[in-house]
Amino acid sequence: MLLFLPLPLELVLHTIHCLLPSGSTSIHHPSSPITKALLSFTLVCHETRRVALKLLRQHCVHLSPGERLRSFLLAIPTCPDLRTTSSLFLAPYNTPTIDDQPTAIWIRELFYFSNTHLRRLVMDMPLRSLIPENDHLDVRHILQAGFASLENLEEFVSVQDDLFLEPEVNGHGFPTWRHWPKLKHLALYQAKTDFIFWWSVARMPMPERLVLTRAVIEIENVKTILFEHADMAARRRLEIKFIGNNKEYNLSAMGAQLTWEEDIYPEEKIEMRGYKWRSEGGCGTSGACRVAVGEWAQLGKLWNINGLKPQH
Template sequence: MEVNAYHDLMQNMLTKNPQPFLPPDLVLYVIDFIPPASNTAKIAYEPSHILTRTLLALTLTSRIIYPTARRLLYTHCLYVDSPRRLRCLLSSLSAYAADPAAPQSLPPTESKPSTVQHETSLYLAPFLNDTINDLPTAQAVHRLLSLLAPTLCRLVIDIPVRSLCPEDDTLGIRRILKKAFTQLTSLELFCSARYQLLLDYLEDDIGSFKGFEKANVWPLWPRLRTLALYNCDLSSERLWLGLSITERLETLVLTRADGVREVDFRSEWIARGNGDRSLTVWFVDVDGGRGIPETIKEQEEGDKVKIMVGRVPTSYYGDEDVIELCQNWIKRLALKGEAGFQDELRNLST
């Protein structure tokens, strides 16, 4: 009898004082404020980051929350640093495309429903063992970039493109990657942390190198405003041709570039007919490194080219590998997004 009486009492209490209920719209409104504002958000948060883990957990909470949580997850957390994560992302996009309940905001392409809606930023480092000689991964990169090309605006890559020479590329991996990156005509920010994105390959029929216009990829991106490259050669003709073609370029970041002390960037830029275009150029290296000009001419009135120097800090003992130090530093800066990238570069110059 006592148990039944207690049960009746609890039922009365729950009926008279039900648990507070939040409308779904209010819950979704709160979830929208979990990521930072777009102007301060990173390009991609790591899988271990609390933001990624929170949004992933929310996608598993309820059907009402799932669309909002997924949108935020795919907007802020596309961090692909292994072949496994690359395959998982492709599987997720395919499953989303096959879901009849999933909204499709973009028009179909090639008779297939679009899977991308909010995938605007990506960190891509899928190759292991410091080599691109991995055909399945290269093909997966092509599939991924083909899907994301309509909306992808910001991209940071860490891909060892120099690890496979054109004459040793028997599987055509460089050709596959070149076709993949050529599609990214919506890119506004691009950083190649390790090397330039030079993807020369041998012709099948005549066995010769492709020309400049087909080997250099980034000049084909018409919206590009911020470009960061590692170990460029300022004496390279195709570098200058590419810069002349990229008409919307506003910020150029050259980490440990060659020929910095032999070629005066401002003079060469103007001599090639670009004097009317504004451009901020950053030369980044450790203090005293070869990638920093010995002297920099002061900017004169009417001069639209601004030369800046970023000195990567070293440890007290100075025992780091300078190459890895600079590559990791510029990658970390670029992942902060355009505004954060600019702020960190200014901090390097002080």
């Protein structure tokens, strides 16, 4: 007769934690084996449920499409621990435009509920599909209020644009991410890197890494702006990476300020690098870049990418 002895609880809990590497910042899709395994552990016993739910809130809140966002918010009254979600992937729009006031309100409420605990946000939303002149339902203002409330955010990735929400005056506007005092890691797509952009980067209290994919280069004296407007004595090392290809990124035109080669500034406070992204299909289309950056962001590997420097 075979006897099946239960495993010690400590061993079971250790198994749960081993599903995710120590220090992991990944965000897993609902179909991921890790997500499914954690959901299974919520059914074993009270203690495994507690640990698994905590890890689910940290690594498996994937709100895409919009139906998941609405279901998540409707569950908060009966599951208040959902407010403690610390990492989030958000892609709630089922159409190519954000001109949808109800969805904008849902997003704003999500951020109001979670802004105390939310630390990492990967967003895939077509914000530039609605310009201010056509925003008759005040959608952009609703979204901007929600994003501005994320005062504890430490990592932010925008897969489709540069978080285009702030009103512009004479073609210029201050970025929404300037409202986030604890922001350390920032990744944007096709950001317009003008004076206001670099001034805003310089004034960030805690920046460590900046990843710019297919950025629109509009200014050359980057080093001057960063050093003149930042408190370099109190700042940790800032690493800036540009992702693109030679045709769209004539970075050498920025002179001594930035080239494709590694450029480390005095006291190693600022490091700038340009990378030619090599992936299947290359970075010749905007879709290829967005897919690649979005996948790396969800895997938690975007901040440590090692691209290939092009040959001169």
